[in-house]
Amino acid sequence: MDSREIEQVDWNKSFDTGIEQIDLQHRRIVEMINQLIADAPSAKGEVITQILQAMRRYIAEHFSYEEYLMREAGYKYLRQHTALHQRFIDKVGELVVAHEQGSLNHDTMIQFLLSWLLDHIGHEDQDYVQSVKLLQTK
Ligand SMILES: [Fe+2]
Numbered sequence: 001m002d003s004r005e006i007e008q009v010d011w012n013k014s015f016d017t018g019i020e021q022i023d024l025q026h027r028r029i030v031e032m033i034n035q036l037i038a039d040a041p042s043a044k045g046e047v048i049t050q051i052l053q054a055m056r057r058y059i060a061e062h063f064s065y066e067e068y069l070m071r072e073a074g075y076k077y078l079r080q081h082t083a084l085h086q087r088f089i090d091k092v093g094e095l096v097v098a099h100e101q102g103s104l105n106h107d108t109m110i111q112f113l114l115s116w117l118l119d120h121i122g123h124e125d126q127d128y129v130q131s132v133k134l135l136q137t138k
């Protein structure tokens with residue numbers, strides 16, 4: 001395996017939404033990625049599978065919660081945002097299969113998770129913040 005180290009992710013202010021539950025969940029997701037970065041080089045195959053499955057479950061719950069908030073808030077891009085979530089969940093499912101078949105490079109997997117999630121949290125999720133905040137102050 002590639003011995004180049006992938007660095008842990010520090011929480012970045014641009015990830016904050018100011019919606020308490022969402023920020024807690026996003027922080028937990030970042031922790032899970034950091035755990036994967038720390039464990040991947042030495043962990044056995046089945047441990048990686050477990051981490052990936054746990055991550056997929058947690059992220060799916062987080063997505064459901066976000067979709068609920070967006071629906072309640074009448075966010076106009078709910079359908080598009082939900083489609084992005086679904087595509088990501090499908091992709092993680094594919095990663096789990098590829099990993100089990102032994103055809104998955106850890107660095108490629110981690111880079112994908114990192115870039116997708118940090119981009120999603122830092123950009124796409126920021127787009128619903130105003131609508132959801134308006135709802136919460138009503
Ligand atoms: Fe999110």
Ligand SMILES: [Fe+2]
Pocket residue numbers: 063066081085120124125
């Ligand atoms: Fe999202």
